[in-house]
Each structure stands twice: as structure tokens, then as C-alpha cells.
Amino acid sequence: MSDRCARWWRGVWALSATLPFAALIVASLAFRWNWPDLLPSVWWWQARATARMPIGWDYLVAPASRALPALATSAGLATAVTLIGLAVAWPAARVLAHERFRGRGAVELLLLAPLLVPELALALGLAVTAVHLGVAGSPWGVLAAHVVPTLPYLVRTLSAVEQGFDRDLADAARVHGAGSWAVFWHLRLPLLAPGVAAAALFAFLVSTHLVVLTVLVGQGRVETTAVQLFARLGGGAALDPISAALALLLTVPGVLLLALLDGLLRRRVDLRGATPRV
Amino acid sequence: MALGLGPALALLALVFGAALFGSLAQSLGHAPAYGVEAFPTLRYYRALFTDPALALAAWRTLTSALPATALGLLLGTALGLALPPRRDLASSVLQLPLLVPYVVAVALTTSWLAGGGVLARLLAAAGVIEAPQELPRLLDGRAGIGVLITLVWKQMPFTALLVAAVRTGADAQLEEVARVFGASRAQVLRYVTLPQVMPAVLAAAAITLAYNLGALEVPLLLGGGTRDTLAVSAWRVYTDPDATQRPQALAIAWTLTLGVVLAVAALLAAGRRWLPGVAGR
Numbered sequence: 001m002s003d004r005c006a007r008w009w010r011g012v013w014a015l016s017a018t019l020p021f022a023a024l025i026v027a028s029l030a031f032r033w034n035w036p037d038l039l040p041s042v043w044w045w046q047a048r049a050t051a052r053m054p055i056g057w058d059y060l061v062a063p064a065s066r067a068l069p070a071l072a073t074s075a076g077l078a079t080a081v082t083l084i085g086l087a088v089a090w091p092a093a094r095v096l097a098h099e100r101f102r103g104r105g106a107v108e109l110l111l112l113a114p115l116l117v118p119e120l121a122l123a124l125g126l127a128v129t130a131v132h133l134g135v136a137g138s139p140w141g142v143l144a145a146h147v148v149p150t151l152p153y154l155v156r157t158l159s160a161v162e163q164g165f166d167r168d169l170a171d172a173a174r175v176h177g178a179g180s181w182a183v184f185w186h187l188r189l190p191l192l193a194p195g196v197a198a199a200a201l202f203a204f205l206v207s208t209h210l211v212v213l214t215v216l217v218g219q220g221r222v223e224t225t226a227v228q229l230f231a232r233l234g235g236g237a238a239l240d241p242i243s244a245a246l247a248l249l250l251t252v253p254g255v256l257l258l259a260l261l262d263g264l265l266r267r268r269v270d271l272r273g274a275t276p277r278v
Numbered sequence: 279m280a281l282g283l284g285p286a287l288a289l290l291a292l293v294f295g296a297a298l299f300g301s302l303a304q305s306l307g308h309a310p311a312y313g314v315e316a317f318p319t320l321r322y323y324r325a326l327f328t329d330p331a332l333a334l335a336a337w338r339t340l341t342s343a344l345p346a347t348a349l350g351l352l353l354g355t356a357l358g359l360a361l362p363p364r365r366d367l368a369s370s371v372l373q374l375p376l377l378v379p380y381v382v383a384v385a386l387t388t389s390w391l392a393g394g395g396v397l398a399r400l401l402a403a404a405g406v407i408e409a410p411q412e413l414p415r416l417l418d419g420r421a422g423i424g425v426l427i428t429l430v431w432k433q434m435p436f437t438a439l440l441v442a443a444v445r446t447g448a449d450a451q452l453e454e455v456a457r458v459f460g461a462s463r464a465q466v467l468r469y470v471t472l473p474q475v476m477p478a479v480l481a482a483a484a485i486t487l488a489y490n491l492g493a494l495e496v497p498l499l500l501g502g503g504t505r506d507t508l509a510v511s512a513w514r515v516y517t518d519p520d521a522t523q524r525p526q527a528l529a530i531a532w533t534l535t536l537g538v539v540l541a542v543a544a545l546l547a548a549g550r551r552w553l554p555g556v557a558g559r
Contacts, residue, residue, distance in 0.1 A: 006360035010369065013357055017372045017435070023389040023396045035394050035410055036402035088289050091282030101280050110290060115485060116539055118492020120509045121531040124516060125297030128304050128528070131311060148293050151286065209379035212494050216516070229381045234499040238394040239385055247385035254377030262370060 021251065027244035028056045056245030065242075066223060071249070074224040077139065078207035081146040085154045085203045088147070090196070093158030098167065115152045122148065123216040130217050137219035145217040146210055150203040157202060161195030201257050208253055225250055305528035312521040322529035332511060332530065339507040339534075342422055342497060343490035346429035350486055353430065354437025355479055359471065361442040369442075376435045380428070380495045387428045387500060391416040418502020425500050429490055437482035444478040480549040484542045491538045508534045 027033070030040035031047040031054070044054040052058060060067040092111065096104075114122065126145045127136065135141035169191075170183050178186070211230045214222055229246040239247075305323070307316035326332050361369050375383065390396045393410040401407045417424035452474075456466045494509045501510060508530055516527035 006362075009357065009360045010362075010372070013434070014369075014371045016431070017374045020386040020390060020431075021374075024385065027389060036399050036408075038399050038403050088285045091284075092286035095280050095282040099280060107283060107287065111286060113290070114294065116488050116542060117535050118488070118494075118509060118531070118538055120492055120494045120512060121301070121535040122294075122297055124512065124528055124531045125301035126293070127516075129293075129296045129300040132300060144293055147289065151290065155286065205377060211379065211381055212513075226379050226381055229385065230495065230499075233381060233384050233388065237388075238392045239389040243385055244389065247382045250382050251378050254374065257377055258370060258373060 021248075024239075024244045024248050024251075027239055028241055028248055029054050030241060031055070054241065054245070056241035056243075059242045060245050060249070067225070067228065067246070067249075070223045070225050070228050073139070073222065074208050074226065077143060077146060077222075077224065078204045080143055081150055081207040082200050082203045084143075084147050085150045086196070086200055089151055089154035089199075090158055093155050094162050096155065097159045097162035097165075111155045112152050114148050119149065119210070119212045123213045126213065127216040127219075136217065137221040139218070139222050142214055142218045142222045145213045146207045149210065149213070150206045153206055154199055154203050157199040158196065161192055161199065164195065165192060198261055201260060205253055205257055208250070301528045302532060304525050305532050307525055309522075309525050312524055314522055314525055322526045323533065325526060326529060326533055331506075332508070335506050335508045335511045336537075338505050339491060339509070339537075342425050342505070342507055343487065343493070346426050346433075347483065347487045347490050349426070350430045350433040351437055351479060351483055354434040354482065355441050355475065357434060358438035358441025358445070358475065358478075361438060361445075372435050373439065374435075375432050376439070378432075380432060380493075381499075383428045383432045384496060384499045387424050387431075388417065391424055391427070415502075417500050418504065420505070422497075422501070422505055425497050428496050428500060429493070433486045433489075436486065437479065440478040440482045441475045444475050476549075480546065483549070484545055487545060488538050488542050491541060492534055508537075 026039065029044050030042075031044045031051060032042040033040035044051055053061070059065050095101075096108065096111075123145070126141075126148075130136035130141040130145075133141070135144075165188065170187055173183050173187055208224070209226060211226045214224055214227050215230070218227075220227075225246060229243060229250060232240070232243045232246065303317065307314060307319040307321065309315070326336075357372070388395065392398075393413060393415075397416075398407065398410050398413040401413065402410075407413060453466050453470050456470050461469070492509050493507075494513055497505070497507045498510045498513060501507070506514065512527045512530035512534065515523050515530065
């Protein structure tokens with residue numbers, strides 16, 4: 001592929017990846033947007049006298065919409081899922097990165113299995129189990145359910161992070177009298193932190209995206225932002241301002257992650273440059 | 279030292295295993311909570327082969343998943359080859375579809391392709407159509423364009439990033455060497471570049487195929503209620519007020535899972551055999 005062709009193709013795709021969001025922004029800020037106007041005939045700021053805020057956003061901050069509690073549920077669930085996921089996946093990733101053992105293939109396959117099983121099938125199965133255990137419709141059942149699909153991502157990214165850790169460094173520190181806590185605190189944590197943070201952010205994101213699991217295990221009583229948007233979509237009609245605002249709200253974590261990841265990964269490269277190459 | 283695996287495996291075995299076996303039992307007729315106690319019966323699985331609506335749903339699952347997977351792979355691989363070795367703003371930005379949930383992708387597709395959406399307004403401004411109804415039904419029409427576009431838009435960057443990652447790890451000089459020795463551009467692509475990236479393409483193919491066969495949100499929200507796939511059928515049966523039919527939903531889900539696993543296994547086996555560069559890795 002020639003360079004010019006490649007640059008053109010990249011530009012087209014960068015545009016198609018971002019431009020669609022413009023329609024959401026316009027829809028969420030429109031006051032009147034009649035057919036066939038390309039842009040709203042009355043924007044929200046031209047109607048400030050009657051509208052305190054854009055229609056979609058005004059609805060979202062109103063208590064009746066339950067949008068803010070749903071946002072809090074999303075964030076709380078995702079934080080808990082990330083912490084549990086890290087606690088479970090990090091030790092496993094460390095083993096997978098450094099040890100050779102029998103049955104390794106089977107273990108890797110099992111840890112990737114949640115990627116193969118359709119989310120719907122997993123959700124139906126967990127919904128049945130949650131009813132048996134009496135946690136259906138409670139945030140705890142949803143929390144346990146959310147951990148499953150985040151595990152494959154966490155184990156994979158954390159294995160890669162662990163593989164980048166030079167174990168000779170830890171041995172050298174031990175030879176010089178460092179205890180296991182000192183090795184963790186002064187060596188592993190600073191060296192691995194950027195990669196682990198990136199993996200954690202990704203797990204957070206995966207949890208905020210889960211709709212089917214949340215609806216079926218939560219029996220509709222655990223409402224996250226993604227679930228609220230899901231409930232409003234469909235039917236072939238044009239997008240209303242409220243859905244547009246919800247969709248924009250759901251885009252924020254991804255954009256933040258993109259910005260943070262860029263910074264984190266650059267830092268990791270710097271750190272790698274600082275460690276002695278073998 | 280393999281102790282570290284304990285928590286992860288225990289959690290998967292407990293949650294995942296409980297889900298699989300609980301739903302397997304229910305699909306075989308054990309659902310006392312809904313007054314169904316016919317264990318063991320294959321009635322619900324038999325329905326999959328006798329009910330024409332479900333056979334049609336299986337067919338639609340294939341016809342919506344396979345084109346989307348193939349198109350996404352093709353475009354994603356091309357994009358991955360076009361990505362520069364050093365990340366610039368454009369290659370950062372194009373990850374955006376990967377980082378938003380499928381429901382947001384559905385919202386975007388709706389805002390652009392629905393009857394009164396941006397595309398219809400653009401066409402009206404250009405004088406091609408006069409009323410929103412004149413726009414072909416892209417979302418809930420028979421062709422399923424909306425589902426296809428949404429899945430491809432969301433998955434293309436995934437394949438592209440996997441391909442680009444392999445490219446940065448691979449020996450960049452190989453292509454130059456081949457050129458110096460007189461290989462044409464097409465030959466370099468066929469004998470050097472593609473074998474290099476094939477493992478990444480195959481991994482992306484397996485993951486996107488598995489997702490697309492079992493996808494629920496996109497075909498449910500953009501299918502217009504007339505083109506139910508297996509996943510959508512299972513969802514409808516399960517969420518139906520008549521809870522006695524729930525074992526049927528689980529039988530559909532189990533069959534779907536089995537189908538996905540078989541399809542991915544077949545894909546990987548075929549890839550190992552026929553694709554250059556995959557064998558021996």
C-alpha cells in the first residue's frame with residue numbers, strides 16, 4: 001500500500017469514527033429541529049427564555065428520569081468489578097506470564113471462555129442461578145455477573161504487563177536483602193503500575209458497557225446508564241434528544257480512557273527504557 | 279507456584295459453571311419456579327428443529343453474522359496495514375468505536391439512518407427525496423443494512439489494532455528485502471505481509487464471529503421486530519410474560535452457544551490448515 005493511499009484511508013476512517021457523534025451533539029442541543037432542516041432551526045441557547053437547559057440534558061438532571069442514580073450505579077458497579085477483577089486476575093496473569101506447568105493450554109482456554117460464550121447465553125444462565133440463590137434483582141448478583149466477562153481482558157492485558165517485568169531485577173533486589181514487601185513496593189508496583197492501571201481502566205469500561213447481563217440478572221431493577229439507553233432505543237424512529245444525551249454520557253468514559261491510555265502507555269515505554277535491557 | 283491461578287479459576291468455575299449447569303438443567307425441563315417439572319426432556323431442543331420460526335431464526339443468525347464478520351475483517355485488515363508504526367492522532371481517534379458500548383453504536387446508526395435522520399435530511403437538501411418516508415428503510419427493512427453497518431463500524435478498529443500490533447512486532451525489513459529482490463507490490467502483500475498478519479486476522483475473526491453470532495442488542499434494536507436471530511428469539515421467549523416457556527429460551531441459548539463454539543473451532547482449524555503463517559505458531 002502506497003503511503004498516500006494509506007494516509008487517505010486513515011483519514012477517511014478517522015472521520016467515520018468521529019463524525020457520527022456530531023449528530024448526537026446537535027440532537028442533544030437542539031430546541032426545534034424540524035424536517036427537513038439540516039441543522040436545528042432553534043438551538044437551545046436561542047430559547048433560553050423558555051428552556052433552562054437543553055431538553056435532553058434537562059430531563060437527565062431531573063429526579064424523575066433517575067439518570068443520575070443510574071450513573072452512580074454504573075460507576076459504583078464498574079469500580080467494584082474492577083477491584084474484584086484485579087484481585088482475581090492479577091495473580092493468575094502473573095502465573096501465566098512466568099510459569100510453565102502442565103495443563104496450561106486448558107487453563108488459558110478456560111480463562112478465555114467467557115469471550116466465546118454469547119453474552120445472552122451467559123446472562124440467561126446467570127439469571128437462572130441468581131433466582132436459585134436469591135440474588136436476582138440485587139446489585140450483588142449483577143456485580144458477580146459483571147466480573148465474568150471482564151476476566152478474559154484483565155488476564156490477557158495483565159499477562160502482557162507481567163511479561164514486561166524483568167524478574168532478574170527482583171532477584172537482584174533479593175540478593176541485596178530486600179524482603180518480598182520491599183520488592184513489591186519499590187520494584188513491581190512502580191514498574192507495573194501504568195500497565196495495571198491501563199488494564200483496570202479497560203475492565204471499568206467493559207463493565208459500564210454490559211447491558212444484557214445487567215438487565216437479565218438485575219431483573220430490570222438494577223438500572224445503569226447503558227440499560228437506560230437500551231430501554232429507549234429501537235422501533236425504527238429517529239433519535240430523541242434524551243437518548244442522544246444518554247448516548248453522549250456513555251461515550252465519556254471511552255474518550256477519557258483513550259486520553260488516559262495514551263499518557264499511560266507513553267509512560268510505560270519511558271519506564272521500559274529506564275530498565276536495563278537483557 | 280501455580281497457586282495464583284486459584285482465585286480466578288475458582289471464580290470462573292463457580293459463577294460460570296453454575297450458570298452453565300443451572301441453565302442446562304432448566305433447558306432440559308427443570309424449572310420448578312415456573313411450574314415446569316419435566317426433567318429430563320428433550321422437548322425444547324426438538325422444538326428447535328421442528329419450529330419453522332426457529333429454523334428461520336438460525337438462518338438469519340448466519341446471514342447477519344457472516345457478512346458483517348467478513349466485511350469487518352476485510353476493512354479492518356486493510357486499515358491495520360495502513361496504520362503507521364508510530365501512533366498519531368488519527369490512529370488514536372479511530373479506536374473510538376471500540377470504546378463505546380454497542381447501544382451507543384445503535385444510537386449513532388439510528389441518528390444517521392432512521393427515517394428523519396441525518397442521511398434523509400442530507401438527501402432532502404440535495405433534492406433527491408422530499409419526505410422522510412421516501413428514504414429506503416435502511417434500519418428495519420429486509421436487508422438488515424443497519425445491523426451490518428453497526429457491527430462493522432464497531433469491530434473494524436478491533437481487527438485493525440490487532441493487525442497493527444503484529445506489524446510493529448514483525449521484521450519491517452523483510453518487505454524491503456523482498457522488493458530489492460524484485461518482488462512486485464502484489465507479491466510482497468501475498469508472500470510477506472499477509473503471512474505476517476494472518477495470526478492476528480484469525481484471532482480477530484474468531485472473536486468477532488463469536489460475538490456476531492450471539493449478538494443481541496444490535497439485531498434486537500435495529501432488526502425492526504421482523505428479522506429475529508436465535509439470540510433475539512431467546513430474548514423474546516425469556517422476557518415473555520408466560521414464564522413457563524423459559525426452558526425454551528435456555529434451549530435456544532444452549533444450542534446457540536454450542537453453535538458458536540463449533541463455528542469458532544472450525545474457523546481456527548481451517549485457519550491452521552490453509553492460511554500461510556498460522557501453522558507452527
